[in-house]
Amino acid sequence: MATATGRRRSFTARCGNHHRRYSKVKWLVVILTFFCSVHAEALERVRVRIYSDASVAQVQIRVKSGFYAWVAYSADESVIDTIAFANAKAGRSYTVLPKSNSLILNRGALSLGEYAHIRCVPLGEDSSWVQIDGPGRARLYNGILEFRDVGRKLTVINDVRIDDYLGGVVESEAGHFRTPEFFKAQAVIARTWLLANINKHLDEGYNVKDDVSSQAYYSMAYYTNSDMIRSAVRATGDTILVDANGKPILGVFHANSGGQTANSQDAWSGRISYLQSVPDTFSLEGEKAFWEATINKEEFIAYVAQKLGVSASDANFRVALLEYHPAEREGVFTYSGKSLKWKDVRSRFRLRSAWFSITENGSTVLLKGRGFGHGVGMSQEGANAMATHGYTWKQILSHYYPTTRMVRLGDL
Helix, strand or coil: CCCCCCCCCCEEEEECCEEEEECHHHHHHHHHHHHHHHHHCHHHEEEEEECCCCCCCCEEEEEEECEEEEEEECCCCCEEEEEEEEECCCCCEEEEEEECCEEEEEECCEEEEEECEEEEEECCHHHCEEEEECCCCCEEECCEEEEEEECCEEEEEEEEEHHHHHHHHHHHHHCCCCCHHHHHHHHHHHHHHHHHCCCCCHHHCCCEECCCCCCCCCCCCCCCCHHHHHHHHHHCCCEEEECCCCCECCCCEECECCCECCCHHHHCCCCCCCCCCCECHHHHHCCCCEEEEEEEHHHHHHHHHHHHCCCCCCHHHHHHHHCCCCCCCCCEEEECCEEEEHHHHHHHHCCCCCCEEEEEECCEEEEEEECECCCCCEEHHHHHHHHHCCCCHHHHHHHHCCCCEEEEHHHC
16 A cells, blocks of 8 residues: 655644644644544444445545544554645545545645545534535535545445434435424434444444435435424434334334335235334325326236236136225235235336225226335324324324334433
């Protein structure tokens, strides 16, 4: 690994109208002290791989608030040097890009060196955040940003306090809602999921990803309802949901149940006691409660017949299918002792949900459906409606996850 060239320089830090010159050695002490405090708070932090579903060739970083240090590390994780300092007033952009199992850090057109990996460390985490430009739209993050080269592609990790992470998750998953009690319920679900999956990617050097294979985390909580979201996270403390055995639950949720949630065994393979169907009239107030789709009739019949293992020309089968009008949510279609999960039909024809009626309409079939998503667990639009009607976050969670109980992490 090559190291940065050139002689050591000192950097000027601005604070109000005063100027102080700090040596790199003094600032290195500050950085090491910061990391000692981070280690002490290890249980309060999470390492999230961002851009986990994209191939990242390079990223550009701009400090939007506060003061940061760029710290370089060797292959054995030893601190090499404090490369540079950055603050919002300076307005400079930094680019990180991979090169043959190492990373290059540039400030504008100036190369600041080549290192095994690099961190961008806030000096005062409460008031510091950066903008990172990579694949897709710009993102904002607080906490530490860590950069590593894996196969000449960047791996970017956000080492952040758990409450800040949860705020970003709630905003990414449900930031368009506007009710505090709903945000509190969503925060508890996000915290519960994190605790149950905290070691999911530990062997890869981080805890969780930022995409829907973990929990969506596309930015810190920053936009329209961010103050309300951060307050909701704080208000729920360290509360999580546990099952009858005291284990964190599988806190799944979806957009809209259509008026009745689904059984876990209808959406997936196994039955989970607290993920069973419950009435949910609140979801009927949501924008995604109802939908329609038109599909070629013979294509639809052929697919269902093939999955069931029956003849598509079977007259009785065709009648049973084309006159299917369930009175309530049903997870399966059964004919002649054979069953097909409607979730498979949903996946094949890219339907909004697996709850629908079927009507023959000439050469097509008209599906009139209800809900959006797999239907298991909490309906976001239903929970939001409950909140607008005065239900508390605890009542919301008890409704969608019956037989569970709420506990504080400190009590476990």
